[in-house]
Amino acid sequence: MTDDEVVETLRAVGRGRALPPPAGADAIDEAERVIGFRTPPLLRRLYGEVANGGFGPEDGVLGVSGGHAQGDFRDIAELYQDGPDPSGRVPAGLVLLYDWGCTIWxxxxxxxxxxxxxxxHQGELWPQGITLGEWLIGTSTGTVTVHTLLDSEPAVERDQ
Structure with a gap:
């Protein structure tokens, strides 16, 4: 699916939801400044053309400043700045986008x-093998769920 198709799909799905208005370029630029990396082009388009968060799975992804919050988390830059992982296992540039609950991000x-x-999940981190566009379409259609994410968790021996 192309980025244009992802944008149009999420725009259509969003018509039935109460989404915030799109983010201004200044809010997206500020998030990039805080995070220290450029926003992936598809996410930048979605924030600027569809809504400032709220699209995607269940109650929607976090937005940038002034956009969709999730629980106690106001936006991706604030959450990133506060430190996504006190253990230091999450590399710089990986940005928390959606909280599934139960320490699953x-x-x-x-x-x-x-x-x-x-x-x-529970201090472990692994790649999903899909892009943001695939994840957004999958979570919007129900083919990507918290269960499919956890099913792909690598087997790791843990200290008892």
Whole structure:
């Protein structure tokens, strides 16, 4: 699916939801300044053309400043600035995008314009093998769920 098709699909899905208005370029630029990486082009388009967050799975992804919040988390830059991982296991440039609950997060990789998706659960972090566009379409249609994310979790021996 092309970026144009993802934008149009999420715009159509969003018509039935109460989404915030699109973000201004200044809010997106400020998030990039705080994070230290450019927003993947698809995410930048979605924030600027569809809505400032709120699209995607269930109650929607976090926006940039002034956009969709999720629980106690106001926006991606504030959350990134506060430090996504006190253990230091999350590399710079991986940005928390969606909180599934129960310490399960979906993260988007700002280091790569394609926006590869990652998952974090109970201190473990692994790539999902899909891009932001695939993740957004999958979460919007129900083919990507918290269960499919956890099913892809690598087997890691943990200290008992």
């Amino acid at each position: 979906s993260l988007v990789d700002f280091r790569d314009p394609a926006g590869p998706m990652w998952c974090s």
